[in-house]
Amino acid sequence: MGQTLRLKVNGVERIDEVEPRLLLVYYLREVCGLTGTHVGCDTSQCGACTVLLAGAPVKSCNMLALQAEGASLTTIEGLAAPGELHPLQTAFWEQHGLQCGFCTPGFIMAATALLADNPDPSDEEIGRGLEGNLCRCTGYVNIRKAVKAAGEAVRAGAAAPMGG
Amino acid sequence: MIPAAFEYSRAHSVTEAVAQLREAGPEAKVIAGGQSLLPMMRMRLARPAHLVDVNAVRELDYVRVEDGHLRVGAMTRHVTLARSEVVQRHLPLLAEMASEVGDAQIRSRGTLGGVMAHADAAGDYPTLATMLDAMIVTDRRRIAAGDFFQHLFTTPLDLDELVCEVVFPVAAGPRRYLKFRRRLFDWAIVGAGVQRTEAGWRVGLTHVGPTPVRARGVEAALASGATPVEAAAHASDGLEPTSDVRATADFRLHLARVLTRRALEQAA
Numbered sequence: 001m002g003q004t005l006r007l008k009v010n011g012v013e014r015i016d017e018v019e020p021r022l023l024l025v026y027y028l029r030e031v032c033g034l035t036g037t038h039v040g041c042d043t044s045q046c047g048a049c050t051v052l053l054a055g056a057p058v059k060s061c062n063m064l065a066l067q068a069e070g071a072s073l074t075t076i077e078g079l080a081a082p083g084e085l086h087p088l089q090t091a092f093w094e095q096h097g098l099q100c101g102f103c104t105p106g107f108i109m110a111a112t113a114l115l116a117d118n119p120d121p122s123d124e125e126i127g128r129g130l131e132g133n134l135c136r137c138t139g140y141v142n143i144r145k146a147v148k149a150a151g152e153a154v155r156a157g158a159a160a161p162m163g164g
Numbered sequence: 165m166i167p168a169a170f171e172y173s174r175a176h177s178v179t180e181a182v183a184q185l186r187e188a189g190p191e192a193k194v195i196a197g198g199q200s201l202l203p204m205m206r207m208r209l210a211r212p213a214h215l216v217d218v219n220a221v222r223e224l225d226y227v228r229v230e231d232g233h234l235r236v237g238a239m240t241r242h243v244t245l246a247r248s249e250v251v252q253r254h255l256p257l258l259a260e261m262a263s264e265v266g267d268a269q270i271r272s273r274g275t276l277g278g279v280m281a282h283a284d285a286a287g288d289y290p291t292l293a294t295m296l297d298a299m300i301v302t303d304r305r306r307i308a309a310g311d312f313f314q315h316l317f318t319t320p321l322d323l324d325e326l327v328c329e330v331v332f333p334v335a336a337g338p339r340r341y342l343k344f345r346r347r348l349f350d351w352a353i354v355g356a357g358v359q360r361t362e363a364g365w366r367v368g369l370t371h372v373g374p375t376p377v378r379a380r381g382v383e384a385a386l387a388s389g390a391t392p393v394e395a396a397a398h399a400s401d402g403l404e405p406t407s408d409v410r411a412t413a414d415f416r417l418h419l420a421r422v423l424t425r426r427a428l429e430q431a432a
Binding site for chain 2: 003019020023042043044045047050056057058063064066067069110113127128129130131132
């Protein structure tokens with residue numbers, strides 16, 4: 001039996017009928033069609049499904065869609081205007097912060113929250129800030145470089161670190 | 165993995181939450197942050213027929229100091245505890261524990277009350293509550309932490325009872341909480357916490373049995389002048405941990421002693 005869900009996704013108001021057991025990640029992918037948010041481990045460990053809930057990073061596989069009632073969500077699609085890249089997206093590209101790219105949306109969303117709190121994180125702070133995200137092919141060295149480069153870009157006055 | 169179907173209702177106050185629990189019957193469960201409950205439901209280890217969501221119960225999201233006690237609302241999230249200047253000033257060990265629960269995403273959602281009511285043997289806050297004699301306040305009574313954690317995932321809470329607040333004594337002296345774990349975001353395989361109070365050291369252990377343990381042998385040894393090394397040797401006194409895939413019982417006893425010694429040596 002469906003229940004009404006009202007929320008804002010990437011700045012757009014939505015009203016949908018959803019089943020209580022629908023997880024937020026499936027709501028985003030299958031109801032909103034926003035497939036940039038990935039289902040990785042499906043056991044709330046890998047962080048590939050990370051989105052921002054009122055600016056805070058959350059694992060969307062570990063929340064019911066109905067728990068986002070009234071909230072403002074940002075997914076990877078909402079970080080930059082169509083055709084443009086957020087400084088983190090540019091930095092992951094330029095610093096080779098990805099290989100297969102499956103974990104990348106989650107890393108970028110978690111890193112967005114990290115840089116919003118701390119635009120100049122140390123290696124240790126980046127490690128801690130991204131401890132909830134796993135990469136299984138590139139490793140973390142270039143991801144760390146990308147976050148640092150994005151932090152520099154943000155501090156130098158590129159787009160604000162917070163998306164939509 | 166998709167949870168089994170359930171009914172869902174959203175409460176906006178404590179009164180509403182209790183009424184919804186009562187109406188939904190014995191197969192209902194409270195969902196707070198959901199960071200433990202949802203994984204269990206997805207693996208079908210839990211199949212509640214009804215969830216009462218208390219995330220909109222704003223009256224339970226607060227931190228305040230009154231009469232030498234730190235009162236924390238049950239819906240206060242880990243990230244809030246970690247960043248709260250009030251907690252950092254009056255019970256810094258709680259803020260330090262909060263900053264090391266799970267990972268950043270889990271800390272955005274998980275709550276103090278949820279950890280208490282869930283009563284996982286590897287939970288960190290239950291150890292702090294037990295070693296400091298905190299009180300768990302529900303919609304109908306106050307329960308001492310020592311009576312609250314009865315067994316694995318087992319508390320005296322009635323089926324329609326809601327954890328509303330945890331009342332800790334303030335303590336800002338030397339303290340340390342150490343967890344042994346394989347990965348940064350894992351639960352403690354064993355944890356040890358120490359806190360210097362006006363009445364002497366309090367020492368607690370995590371995941372050395374079905375409930376948190378107050379290491380009274382270590383406290384007594386310290387009170388009679390033992391060094392950290394001498395006192396920590398008592399950390400495993402009377403414990404009967406079980407073996408699992410992460411650690412044997414003997415290794416857990418070893419960890420209890422070593423982590424207690426390190427926590428005492430590093431306490432600041």
